[in-house]
Amino acid sequence: MSLGLIPVSYMISLIVVAIVHGAFGFSLSEGGTYLSQTVMQIAGGAVIGFGTGIYQRSLLKKVFSVSSSWIYTLVIGFAVTEIIVCIVLWQLGLNRYELRWIEFKPLPEALIFACAGLIIGLLQWMILRRYFFRSSYWILASTLGWGICVLVTQLSIWAFFIGVLLYGAITGATLMLILRKKEEE
Secondary structure (H helix, E strand, C coil): CCCCHHHHHHHHHHHHHHHHHHHCCCCCCCCCCHHHHHHHHHHHHHHHHHHHHHHHHHHHCCCCCCCCHHHHHHHHHHHHHHHHHHHHHHHHCCCHHHHCCCCCCHHHHHHHHHHHHHHHHHHHHHHHCCCCCCCCHHHHHHHHHHHHHHHHHHCCHHHHHHHHHHHHHHHHHHHHHHHHHHHHC
């Protein structure tokens, strides 16, 4: 397994998003409805989360006995975030389409991904805390990692690959810190 699995998951998620949005009768140039936007974002997030989860679990299995639930924390984190985002945007009268980050407005999307990272970090922390002292650092690393991963797309859509590397560096360094702290006990 390689780090390339995360960008590949992202590219597949774009295809899934287009298919789901199309199933609602909309093209990607149309905003759609709150429901269509939410379902397509949940589907896209699930693909990204699944790919990332598989990669992370394959690496973590070398360190401790991590179950498949690790993968599901990412999928659940993205789904819950998108449901919350849908409700908030609906109450504000904003369609998710209006926040599209592809048009060089990455901040709203980066904040959404950071929120997903927070939820994912909390869910994964519940797994890590059984094995590692000070595993709470993982919550912050997941939040920052996912937010920064998307924020760098301000440079270009292809900067997402740089964002993935930054995500990996942030979360990888945090895991090394957590593992080191365990050894020092």
